[in-house]
Amino acid sequence: MNLVRSELLKIRTTSTWWIFGLITVPLWALTALINWLQTDALASNNFGDVPAEQADQIQAAQSVDSLAANVYTNGQFFGLMIVMLLGIIVVTSEFFHQTVTTTFLTVPHRTAVMLAKLAAAAVLAVLFWLVTTVFNLAFGALVMNSVDLGSQLGSGAVWRATALNGLAYLLWSVLGVGIGVLIRSQIGATVTGILLYLGGAVGAAIAISILAARWGDWINDLQVLVPSLASSLMVSGTEIPGNPPRWAGAVVLIGYAVVAGAIGTLTMRRRDIS
């Protein structure tokens, strides 16, 4: 517990957390605007001709549960990236500022240090999720009412999506810690993390659709293996036809987080600090 307290104190006594908090605000507002427009369009059936093969998916996305889940988890796309970067920084700043020597002198039990770092990053991620969710509850109710669907705050799907969103925040921060251990360079880890997150989402989606066109539809199911796609699948409010089930997204993401955390911890145990 002392160790987690110390790790949280490390975060609190530098400016990183509030700078990232400040960055999150405009990104949240941006996605809020997009989600509002999208919800408005879907709710009013206002998007021209739809190719026949996408009709099913559109219909699923139009369901009230899906719309509500989407607006109440607003900000997720960038929020997950932010907490992943915070997770990265929790580790890499120790190497960047050469404080890792002091850290391991204070506590030679390195596994304990790594677990404390994972816990601290997770606490931070949950805080980010909590604040974002408070904003979303106000914003979401506003949007849902504006399209005459009611706030939907009584719907189980909304709270399930919100909770899964929290889990996603937690898991991405753990992933970030893992990346930070594997790539000690602060810049290297940050760039890799962002590429994995943004490039992973866009690049893998494109690659998979090309491969699917060539080898058959079953390849589409592989997109669940891409971390960012797995997490968006996990928090989607309803099962979307043609997509893998939501629990698969959760399993994949938990798998990545556990593997990253474990490899990170084991690596740190053996590493010479010089």
Add this chain to the structure above:
Amino acid sequence: MSDGQWSPSTGQIVVSGLTKQYKNVRAVDNLSFTVESGRVTGFLGPNGAGKTTTLRMLLNLVTPTGGTATIGGRRYADLTDPLRHVGAVLEASSAHKGRTGINHLRVICAAAGLPRSRADEALALVGLTPAAKRKFKGYSLGMKQRLGIAAAMLGNPQVLILDEPANGLDPEGIRWMRGFLKGLAHEGRTVLVSSHLLSEMQLLADDVVIIAAGKLIRQGPVEQVLGSMAQGGRVRVRTPQAEELTVALREQSATVETDEHGLLLVSGVDAPAIGRVALAAKVELHELTPERPDLERVFLELTAGKAGIR
């Protein structure tokens, strides 16, 4: 002293057969030495001799290829509450640049389970209280060193290990450090200080451990290490009658050389003997100075040919 629960023997450092093999270089090679409590021990060697690697193995930061290093009979990794037994100062720049000095210490206190008040006390101990709330990036090199020492003193340890603590200190800072470390040793603590500043070490250290190319060259009290090299000690003589004195001295089978300033460098006889010879020969003397061997010369002779860069 408030750390009376440690017996003096717990502060002994024992390095035994310690070896570190990196890919292409054996940084530390079967190194053995001991460091006693109540004394300041200087850990000397040319750059690249393996001093830092040795200290890092002692502190469980680097895993040895072979051998052991213990503090008070235990490996660092096996100490419960290591900060209450051992304080270490390794790099000057080992704090987050955006964190204040006092917060740096509080973070360590939290992790070590020490009361928060220790942070203020340690800062006062090194005279940094006025800069407590300044960020680390605004600290001078000397202040950074002092903060490092404050961090090492948080747990009021019996053993202090410092890697090149005089680096970047101004003369006043070096004098402060000397007094501080001597004071700690006087209280019965173990103080191990690595350095390549030999003149400073001569003033500070009671014992020295000299290594080169990862191997032990010499270990012992400073006087003893100096004494072992003192046989070749010379006496510097200034006289207006150099030729007459040279002849007279050579009759006593002394070796006499003349330096570029016309001074005589005499070996083989001691200063009183030279004085008697001069008196008998009615030679006027202006200066008669035995050359004291200093640590620097001894060090250079001992480590000659064992280049630091391997």
